[in-house]
Amino acid sequence: MPEIPFVETLVGNLAPRVAGRTIRAIQVRSPSLLKTVDPSLSTVQGETIRSVRRRGKLLLFDLTGSLVMIVHLMRDGRLTITPSRQRPTRDVALVLTLDGGEDLRLVEGGPKKRAGLYLRRTGEVEQTEPVAGLGVEPLSEDFTPEGLSAMLDQAAMQVKRFLGTQRYLAGIGNAYGDEILWEARLSPFASSPALRAEERSRLYAAIREVLARSVEEHRRHFGDALPMREPPVLLRAHRRAGEPCPRCGTPIAAVYYSEKETYYCPTCQTRGKVYADRRLSRLLK
Ligand SMILES: [Zn+2]
Structure with a gap:
């Protein structure tokens, strides 16, 4: 399962590719992926990705419209940037169509589909799953x-x-x-x-x-x-x-x-x- 070094590198390399881009469409293709119902997933449409950050093993996408999209890769989930014209393969669990002709996709190979997608309002991220209950960041100054x-x-x-x-x-x-x-x-x-x-x-x-x-x-x-x-x-x-x-x-x-x-x-x-x-x-x- 991706841990701090992997996710930190992923976030660092993903940020320049997605920050400032607008989400044209979102499509969840794996029934078990989406873990939240409110706010509705369709609300991300038309919003822009402001930044990407890591918390524990999670990726947090801060969106305009006071929304935060949270991705937990679990063991087999991976994120890719793929030309939108390329037809998604069967293991693509999430397609986020961005402006500029590219998708941010979550691919989950393997038989066990455990990756998670959460949509939260900015103010509730710390109080709700999956961020609530996470302990200290071991690379932060708070860890003594x-x-x-x-x-x-x-x-x-x-x-x-x-x-x-x-x-x-x-x-x-x-x-x-x-x-x-x-x-x-x-x-x-x-x-x-x-x-x-x-x-x-x-x-x-x-x-x-x-x-x-x-x-x-x-x-x-x-x-x-x-x-x-x-x-x-x-x-x-x-x-x-x-x-x-x-x-x-x-x-x-x-x-x-x-x-x-x-x-x-x-x-x-x-x-x-x-x-x-x-x-x-x-x-x-
Ligand atoms: Zn030894």
């Missing part, structure tokens, strides 16, 4: 070591799960959760309130460093193109099971945990302990 520490105590959950919980930190998912914990040399399975002061500092620094660095790496990787796939080459631990840890050379281990795959270095992160893959053991029973 003290704030992190308080959240770790409050959360009382495994630290990998904590990192992916959007009401604490907005925009981190399974991939960058692994990357951050690898950078911090912390076990994904450690209980969040049990982290020592020095481990909390390491975690804070790793969250900032990994995300800031990854945004830069994504920008370099994609140039001015709209990102379509998370580049595996930019990940150090996630999805690298069996490959040598870039820090110590130990093969990266993987475990299916909390319904997600977690990747970690047993030497750097878990004092040599390799966790059993519970998914495999379940199958073997």
